[in-house]
Amino acid sequence: MSEVIATIMGRLQGLEPVEPGALHEDDLNSLLDYVLHSEKLAYRSHALQILVKARGKASSDTLRQLLHDPKGDPAIRASSAMHLARIGSPESERMLVDALDHSPDPRVTIRIAHALGLIGGRQSIDPLHGLLTTDDPLLRQQASFSLAVVACRAGASGYEPHAPAEDRLLRPQAENAWPLAVEPIAACDSSALLTSSVDTYGETVASDNAYRIRCGENEMTLLFNAQVSGAASSIAMARHPQMVGFLVDRSPLSESYSTGGLLLTWPRTASSAHLGLFRPSGRLLMFGHATKERGNVTFEIAGVQGAGGLPALVRGRVEGPRVRIDEAVSVRTRAALASRQRREPEETRPPS
Numbered sequence: 214m215s216e217v218i219a220t221i222m223g224r225l226q227g228l229e230p231v232e233p234g235a236l237h238e239d240d241l242n243s244l245l246d247y248v249l250h251s252e253k254l255a256y257r258s259h260a261l262q263i264l265v266k267a268r269g270k271a272s273s274d275t276l277r278q279l280l281h282d283p284k285g286d287p288a289i290r291a292s293s294a295m296h297l298a299r300i301g302s303p304e305s306e307r308m309l310v311d312a313l314d315h316s317p318d319p320r321v322t323i324r325i326a327h328a329l330g331l332i333g334g335r336q337s338i339d340p341l342h343g344l345l346t347t348d349d350p351l352l353r354q355q356a357s358f359s360l361a362v363v364a365c366r367a368g369a370s371g372y373e374p375h376a377p378a379e380d381r382l383l384r385p386q387a388e389n390a391w392p393l394a395v396e397p398i399a400a401c402d403s404s405a406l407l408t409s410s411v412d413t414y415g416e417t418v419a420s421d422n423a424y425r426i427r428c429g430e431n432e433m434t435l436l437f438n439a440q441v442s443g444a445a446s447s448i449a450m451a452r453h454p455q456m457v458g459f460l461v462d463r464s465p466l467s468e469s470y471s472t473g474g475l476l477l478t479w480p481r482t483a484s485s486a487h488l489g490l491f492r493p494s495g496r497l498l499m500f501g502h503a504t505k506e507r508g509n510v511t512f513e514i515a516g517v518q519g520a521g522g523l524p525a526l527v528r529g530r531v532e533g534p535r536v537r538i539d540e541a542v543s544v545r546t547r548a549a550l551a552s553r554q555r556r557e558p559e560e561t562r563p564p565s
Contacts, residue, residue, distance in 0.1 A: 236267050245275065254288055261289065265296045273300060277308045280325075281315045290316075291324035298328035299412075306332055310340050319349040326352065327493060330359030331414055335367050342372075351494070358495025361477065365454045366415055373454055373479040376487050377500050383516035383524035385544050390526075393541040394427040398434065406434060406461055412472040412493070416440070416456050422535050428543055432463040433473065437536055454479040458536075460490065474498060488514050499525060516543075 236244075244267075247260035261279075265272045279285055279293040294312065297305040309328050316322045326344060329337045341363065344356035357374070364372035385391070403423035419439040426433045437458040460474030472493060478486045481502060490499040501514030510531035516524050528540040 236263075241267055248279070248289065254286070257286070257289055258292055261292060261296070265300075270300055270302055273297065273302065273304060273308065276300075277312075280308065280312045280321075283315050283317065287318050287320045290318075290321045294321070294324040294328040295331075298331040301332050301415075306334065306337060309333075310337060313340055313344075319347070319352045322347075323349075323352050323355045326355045326359045330355075330362045330493070331412055333359065333363040333366075335363075335369070337363050338367070338369065338372070354495040358491055358493075361454055361479075362414060362456065362475065365456045365477065368453050370453045370480075373487075374477065374489055374491070374497070376481075376489075377497065377517055381518045382500060383518055383522060384526050385524040385542050389524075389544050390542040391544060393543055394425075395538050395541045396425050398423050398425045403434065403436060406436070406470050411459070411461055411470050413459060414456060414472075414475065416459075418459065424538055426541065430465050432465070434461040434463070434470075435459075435476075435538075436461060452480060457488070478503065488512060490514065498522070499527070501527075503531075 241264060244260040244264045248257050248264065251257045251260070265276070268275075276293040276297050280290050280297065282290065294309060297308055306329070309325050309332075312325055313322065316325060322344070326341060329341060333341070338360065341356050341360040345353055345360075347353055347356070360372045361374050364370070400420040400423075403418070404420045413436075417439040418436045420436075422437050424435045426435060435458060438456050455478050456475060457478050458476040459472055460476070461470050462473035463470055474490050474492060477489050477491065479489075481487050484506065485502050485504040488499075488501045488503055489497055491497055496519065497517050499514045500517050501512065503510060503512035511529070512531075513526070513528045515526050516522055523544055525543040526540065527538060529536060529538040531537070
């Protein structure tokens with residue numbers, strides 16, 4: 214093992230990584246050998262990540278071979294699908310679509326469907342639609358959501374998500390409502406998020422219209438699609454599905470960022486639209502409507518029953534090109550209460 218490769222493999226605990234530009238071709242071949250033959254999954258995943266970062270688009274053929282290998286490790290195949298999506302070339306989409314014919318394992322197919330949601334165009338619509346009849350509920354959920362996201366980019370109708378029944382919405386009761394800390398953030402701060410591994414699904418983000426949201430120990434940032442933010446009233450006048458924004462989660466342990474939610478809008482009536490906040494897996498977290506009346510656009514979105522669903526409510530309005538949040542509340546969970554009490558002086562705490 215070369216000294217460089219030994220250093221890379223020893224840096225799996227958050228230490229500063231070796232720069233891929235410092236690697237020679239022999240080092241890259243050694244990394245590929247790790248990917249193919251190491252018995253430790255963490256080493257294989259780390260080696261693949263460095264290999265892709267070093268070779269960029271030139272790693273596409275290696276990723277295709279890994280992804281198409283029906284006998285390969287499902288975790289490496291799934292990771293290869295996501296790496297192809299983040300390379301984002303037209304060839305990447307074709308490789309992902311072709312891989313559906315080589316993927317009997319639903320764990321891998323779910324990641325391929327996710328990856329197609331990240332970069333897919335019209336050629337991905339039929340393959341994703343074909344997954345909707347699968348027996349695996351998680352695969353159906355992911356395929357359905359990726360199909361809706363691809364339709365947003367392609368401007369295609371007929372693939373909108375299903376609106377939940379009103380009785381599935383979870384709004385906090387007044388006696389248990391807990392205000393969320395919501396504040397606008399500077400353009401430089403929101404731009405910095407986009408240099409990390411945040412997936413924006415091929416959309417351009419408006420760096421000058423973003424909010425930081427804190428709930429207990431959790432910190433999120435709400436970013437808006439620049440195209441929608443530039444004509445924000447279109448949120449309520451959508452004639453086809455649109456990606457309105459992205460919820461970026463911050464890990465309290467590693468302080469890294471990742472896309473934790475997508476805000477979609479799709480037609481409801483001539484002057485209103487559905488709004489849904491989805492996990493990248495397709496799970497619906499919040500749902501509501503945006504309405505345009507006498508030139509004013511207002512919106513309300515609430516929590517949805519389901520695994521991990523919590524009562525929550527966000528209300529706001531659109532002023533010109535900007536989205537404003539007027540109210541954001543959730544339930545007073547023990548975790549949120551404990552975190553708030555640690556930060557507040559005794560005399561400022563609300564009564565229990």
